[in-house]
């Protein structure tokens with residue numbers, strides 16, 4: 001049974017009042033690694049989505065002939081172009097690796113089993129086995145970015 | 157991060173942090189409470205009132221607030237009852253993190269400024285008191301009681317015993333320790349942007365009954381949480397389990413429940429139907 005708005009004691013009956021909204025996502029600093037993972041997964045996901053739209057536009061320039069395609073390629077040959085590509089490498093590596101961790105954890109695997117809680121309670125789901133997946137994803141992303149940078153900037 | 161670290165200190169060390177507490181006795185006999193004040197019926201905006209409160213080694217944030225209310229400003233609105241982390245009414249944001257005021261000692265907090273605000277994600281009734289109507293509605297929507305078609309709970313003569321082994325109990329025990337304090341609900345980023353999302357407390361209770369082998373309504377329970385604003389809005393940010401004062405670990409319950417929905421973890425429950433049917437015969 002739902003309480004009707006008249007039953008509510010607070011003044012304006014606005015259920016959203018005092019809700020954190022987007023701020024809850026924007027500030028990942030307060031609750032540990034899983035919150036940072038949540039923030040980064042969405043940030044990298046949205047970045048990749050924007051990249052993919054750009055990527056489709058870029059490759060579709062092939063329809064306009066060889067010159068148009070080459071002009072597009074030139075864009076990625078600049079320093080800013082290189083930096084952007086390195087960001088793509090880093091975000092896609094992190095997003096895929098952490099995404100695989102999330103596929104496991106979000107279906108209840110690798111989180112441990114419920115038991116008898118004893119003080120000082122330490123939640124089994126926040127165990128180091130699954131947490132280390134976030135660190136591995138970060139290390140893989142950093143390594144991939146360094147490797148990418150070494151190739152992209154080698155010719156300069 | 158410092159507030160988070162002090163939560164960790166509490167969780168990981170059973171004994172007292174003696175060094176810290178003795179320095180408190182020497183140098184910090186007074187703390188500065190900053191209390192959020194707003195009466196939505198009168199005030200357009202909120203402000204903070206400051207109070208200087210004497211503290212001892214054992215003083216909790218609730219003790220300090222009650223001192224301020226008793227001697228300095230009687231109009232501060234606080235909700236509390238048990239003073240021992242059992243009733244779940246004194247949840248508030250203390251230095252940025254949702255905690256129980258009665259379960260947070262001043263000596264665990266770094267610095268001597270203590271900022272108390274109402275729990276985020278609960279509309280403010282007055283000062284530190286939030287409206288739990290939506291939160292309790294979500295809990296109620298999970299049908300938090302045993303369903304079992306084979307056991308007649310109306311006809312006393314047909315009553316039968318539910319027998320469980322200690323292992324059966326451990327499948328759900330920790331989730332039944334929930335005191336409905338709402339700390340998890342206020343730490344959850346999905347609740348922050350979707351009032352129709354049941355939130356960690358309610359979803360963990362849905363799992364509590366799915367994991368209980370006396371209950372035979374697994375399918376209908378899964379149907380309740382499997383919708384657009386339901387369990388899929390959890391992104392395992394884990395913050396609920398960080399702040400829960402009772403070791404419920406709602407994030408664990410939610411992910412295990414999702415495991416049931418995608419058919420990964422259906423074996424961890426012995427079906428209530430056959431068990432109770434057998435019992436009924438004897």
Ligand code: HEM
Pocket residue numbers: 038041042044045046048049052095096097098099100102103106390391392
């Ligand atoms: C190996 C490839 C990938 C894997 C394993 C993967 C995995 C995941 C997972 C498990 C989530 C859900 C996280 C959550 O519940 O919060 C997610 C979120 C997301 N993904 Fe991916 N992903 C991959 C590739 C991509 C690509 C190529 C894009 C962009 C076109 C993308 C865009 C997004 C976006 C926007 C989100 C955010 C949604 C949200 O916050 O819930 N992903 N990804």
Ligand code: SF4
Pocket residue numbers: 333334335336337338339340341356357360396399400401402403404405406
């Ligand atoms: S799950 Fe924990 S934090 Fe959430 S309402 Fe229950 S006791 Fe409070």
Ligand code: FES
Pocket residue numbers: 236237238239240241242243244245246247256257258259
């Ligand atoms: S007063 Fe009961 S939980 Fe704090």
